[in-house]
Amino acid sequence: MFPKQGKPLWVLGCLLVAVxxxxxxxxxxxxxxxxxxxxxxxxxxxxxxxxQHRANALDRDNQEKDVLLAQAQQRAQAAEAQVAALKEQLASLTRQLAQARQDQQAAETKVQALSASLQRRGSVPIEPNNSFAQRLPGMNLPGVSVRQDGELIRIELPGGTLFPQMDGRLTPEGVRLLAAVAHEIVRDFPDHRIGIQGHVGKIGLPPGSPWRSLHHLSYAEAMTVFDFLVAQTPLRADQLEVSGHGSNFPLVSNATPQGQQRNHRIELVIYPDKAAAGNP
Structure with a gap:
């Protein structure tokens, strides 16, 4: 019985190896x-x-674009505000121009009325070229010049001679010069209106200066001349007018010390009409 079982075992072994x-x-x-x-x-x-890297990069780009967009919007808003301000300034200037034209027309009307009134009263206008310049030989003084300005006569006195320290006080030389000029004015135009105009160069006021501004300084110098003329000459207070223009009306450029010195001056302006009679 046992020898018959050998073949199946062999077959099983082969199958196992194959598996x-x-x-x-x-x-x-x-x-x-x-x-x-x-x-x-x-x-x-x-x-x-x-x-993910690409997504992050795109996100950063979007953030930068958002920042740039916000900045652009801010600049646009600022530009719009500037445009609005400029429009308002233009409107204001237009109104001022219209008012100035009205004032000019009113002034021209007053001048015409005054001229007619002077003609009716027999007032004779002065002629600077034919009478004033010829009748005032004493004006040939160092630094003093006379010029015609329309119907006005302007006598220019150097501020460096009158007020070299710019402290509002006349120097002895300035007193002599002003007295000589006043003598000639009194001789030929004793009753005419006379303007005393102060001018200075465009300078910086030193620390501790008593003057608040260049206008203040120029007006103070003009007032000193006024006080001298009223106290020391026959000219009357009611025929004198005082003004200080600061550095608003330079004769030459203020870019150099020489130009600043040239612009520092007192101008005595003689008007064609006479002052109304008043108390001396």
């Missing part, structure tokens, strides 16, 4: 597939990281 060989081959196949899956997973991870 084991198939398992080994399947394991190799599975291992290869696993490696491919791992490589694919790594590739997908790299793609995901790259996509």
């Amino acid at each position: 084991l060989a198939g398992c080994a081959e399947n394991a190799l196949v599975l291992k290869g597939q696993l490696q491919q899956l791992q490589q694919q997973q790594m590739a997908l991870s790299r793609q995901a990281e790259e996509l």
Whole structure:
């Protein structure tokens, strides 16, 4: 009975070997597939990281664009505000121009009325070129000049002679010069209106200066001349007018010390009409 069982055992052994060989081959196949899956997973991870980097970059770009857009909007709003302010300034200037034209017309009307009144009263206008310049030889003084300005006569006195320290006080030389000029004015135009105009160069006031501004300084110098003329000459207070113009009306450029000195002056302006009679 036992010898008949040998063949089945052999067959079983062969089958077992075949099964084991198939398992080994399947394991190799599975291992290869696993490696491919791992490589694919790594590739997908790299793609995901790259996509994330791109997304982050796009997000930063969008943020920068938002900032630039906000800045552009702010600049646009500022520009609109400036345009509105300029329009308001233009409107204001237009109103001022219209008012100035009205004032000019009113002034011209007054001048015409005054001229007619003077003609009716027999007032004779002065002629600077034919009478004043010829009748005032004493005006040939150092630094003093006489010029015609329409119907006005302007006598220019150097501020450096009158007020070299710019402290509002006449120097002895300035007193003599002003007295000589006043003598000639009293001789030929004793009753005419006379303006005393103070002018200075465009300078910086020193620290501790008593003057609040260049207008204040020029007016103070003009007032000093006024006080001298009223106290020391026959000219009356009611025929004199005082004004200080600061550096508003330069004769030459203020860019140099010489120009600033030239612009520092007192101008005595003789008007064609006579002052109304008043108390001396």
